Amino acid sequence: MSLVERITSFADAKVWYGNLPIESLYTVGIAGEKFFRAIKDRGVIMGSVCPSCNLTYLPPMMYCERCFAELEEWVEVGTKGTVYTYTVVGVSLGGAPLEQPEILALIKIEGAHGGLVHRLGEVKPEETEIGMPVEAVLKPKKDREGSILDIKHFKPA
Amino acid sequence: MRQVAIVGVGYSGFRSISPDLSYKELMYEAAAKAYDDAGVDPRRDVESFVSVAEDFNEGTSIFDEYVPDQIGGVLKPVHTIPGDGIHGLIAAYMQVLTGAMDIVMVEAHSKASNVLTLSDVVAYAMDPIYNRPLRANPLFIAGMEMNRYLYKTGTTEEQCAQVVVKNRANGFLNPSAAYGARLSLDAVLSSEPLSYPLKRLEVSSHADGAIVMVLASGDVAQELSALPIWITGVGWCNETPSLETRDWESATYARNSAEMAYRVAGIRNPRLEIDFAEVDDTFAYKELQHMEALGLCREGEAGLLLEEGDTELDGELPLNPSGGNLGVGHLLDASGLARVLEVVLQLRGIAGQRQLEDVETGLAFGWRSIPTTSGAAVVLSN
Ligand SMILES: [Zn+2]
Numbered sequence: 001m002s003l004v005e006r007i008t009s010f011a012d013a014k015v016w017y018g019n020l021p022i023e024s025l026y027t028v029g030i031a032g033e034k035f036f037r038a039i040k041d042r043g044v045i046m047g048s049v050c051p052s053c054n055l056t057y058l059p060p061m062m063y064c065e066r067c068f069a070e071l072e073e074w075v076e077v078g079t080k081g082t083v084y085t086y087t088v089v090g091v092s093l094g095g096a097p098l099e100q101p102e103i104l105a106l107i108k109i110e111g112a113h114g115g116l117v118h119r120l121g122e123v124k125p126e127e128t129e130i131g132m133p134v135e136a137v138l139k140p141k142k143d144r145e146g147s148i149l150d151i152k153h154f155k156p157a
Numbered sequence: 158m159r160q161v162a163i164v165g166v167g168y169s170g171f172r173s174i175s176p177d178l179s180y181k182e183l184m185y186e187a188a189a190k191a192y193d194d195a196g197v198d199p200r201r202d203v204e205s206f207v208s209v210a211e212d213f214n215e216g217t218s219i220f221d222e223y224v225p226d227q228i229g230g231v232l233k234p235v236h237t238i239p240g241d242g243i244h245g246l247i248a249a250y251m252q253v254l255t256g257a258m259d260i261v262m263v264e265a266h267s268k269a270s271n272v273l274t275l276s277d278v279v280a281y282a283m284d285p286i287y288n289r290p291l292r293a294n295p296l297f298i299a300g301m302e303m304n305r306y307l308y309k310t311g312t313t314e315e316q317c318a319q320v321v322v323k324n325r326a327n328g329f330l331n332p333s334a335a336y337g338a339r340l341s342l343d344a345v346l347s348s349e350p351l352s353y354p355l356k357r358l359e360v361s362s363h364a365d366g367a368i369v370m371v372l373a374s375g376d377v378a379q380e381l382s383a384l385p386i387w388i389t390g391v392g393w394c395n396e397t398p399s400l401e402t403r404d405w406e407s408a409t410y411a412r413n414s415a416e417m418a419y420r421v422a423g424i425r426n427p428r429l430e431i432d433f434a435e436v437d438d439t440f441a442y443k444e445l446q447h448m449e450a451l452g453l454c455r456e457g458e459a460g461l462l463l464e465e466g467d468t469e470l471d472g473e474l475p476l477n478p479s480g481g482n483l484g485v486g487h488l489l490d491a492s493g494l495a496r497v498l499e500v501v502l503q504l505r506g507i508a509g510q511r512q513l514e515d516v517e518t519g520l521a522f523g524w525r526s527i528p529t530t531s532g533a534a535v536v537l538s539n
């Protein structure tokens with residue numbers, strides 16, 4: 001199917017422009033509140049425990065995605081882990097080439113089910129490998145605001 | 158149980174831009190062709206309409222309001238599913254199974270060229286509290302998964318690149334594919350890394366188009382069509398949305414979807430009973446990972462079978478004869494329905510230059526792309 005007349009310039013193919021400035025709030029919730037307060041105030045990473053599945057969730061959830069139980073037990077999981085997988089991102093959010101490619105990784109924390117997705121720092125892409133031990137580098141306490149970015153990055157341990 | 162068949166298909170596209178047609182006109186064209194193919198009048202014969210759309214991709218809130226008119230569904234039962242096209246097909250299939258309907262249609266489309274900030278839309282699909290603050294291009298998820306998949310299975314970067322060479326060459330034989338091409342392995346391997354080890358040519362490019370299918374119950378299908386294509390099994394599964402706790406190695410969502418579809422279809426040994434498959438290849442490594450998860454070979458074997466030519470058009474188990482998302486173009490939520498479309502064309506024996514010989518049973522599998530673990534499978538027989 002096509003138009004009756006041939007289109008010879010882009011301007012003839014009429015389009016209308018629209019946009020929507022979407023802004024949202026996201027309640028971090030009971031589990032998120034506990035997790036971010038622990039990082040901000042005490043510099044520790046906490047997970048929530050499902051005793052019947054014997055799993056410690058990280059990021060913590062207030063329910064178990066395996067057995068649907070409400071989780072009430074919490075433990076500190078430490079700030080050390082290993083690189084489960086990583087990538088070197090060469091483009092920005094909008095797709096433009098990055099001058100300084102970023103290393104992103106899923107860091108599995110020992111004893112936890114899950115881990116944290118974060119940047120790796122103080123390491124070059126060619127030195128990065130799966131299985132590499134890393135530890136969290138936190139921002140100075142005064143700069144922390146209760147966000148995943150209170151962790152600056154993970155660095156080789 | 159009632160039998161359900163696809164008795165008509167129609168599509169518009171697929172191309173990188175479609176400046177001449179509005180999304181409604183793309184849908185109208187596909188629907189008109191499908192009704193003509195099925196020999197039905199939508200105003201008189203079609204009892205229910207299922208469309209597949211996601212508001213953010215459409216640029217319109219409450220998009221389901223904008224669906225009925227261009228598919229002939231005004232004043233009739235219509236609903237819209239935000240999912241993969243195969244989820245929509247399964248919904249239509251189940252409506253026929255209830256016995257309340259005999260003729261139901263499903264529609265999915267992509268007007269990706271009208272979405273000016275597609276990567277922002279994908280980024281907005283990530284967990285806002287734990288993942289989004291990193292402000293990384295969402296392709297990082299595919300890069301991390303590919304890296305882990307290669308590490309776990311021993312699959313090589315060359316094998317992933319070979320998927321692109323194969324599928325774009327298949328697309329070259331498909332007149333409706335937007336990105337058919339004869340590429341060298343080197344061209345793929347040397348395209349720039351977007352998210353190591355994932356390279357630019359290993360990421361499917363978006364295309365515009367619409368696909369409509371008409372489903373009918375057993376007797377009605379026999380009356381309408383000389384060659385109804387029977388839906389013999391369906392399955393679908395979502396793993397966890399959590400990037401942190403999901404399976405990064407073996408596409409569990411695909412395995413569970415296929416196991417359900419095989420169970421419904423009574424398939425015990427998919428390797429022997431499936432003649433060919435159309436499987437999601439949004440990223441090149443995904444074809445290999447999905448092939449393994451769908452039980453079409455053992456874990457770590459897909460890359461080797463590809464190298465041996467098993468998944469070529471003339472191989473033991475042709476994969477993505479249409480060209481897949483890499484060759485046809487990624488059609489947003491219509492991608493899964495494009496996989497089904499090719500299975501239907503092949504089983505009808507009208508796939509032209511890429512027609513496979515002696516095919517009786519085909520599998521289509523769709524995935525909703527990053528950051529999801531949302532999959533759906535359907536088994537079809539002629
Ligand atoms: Zn549990």
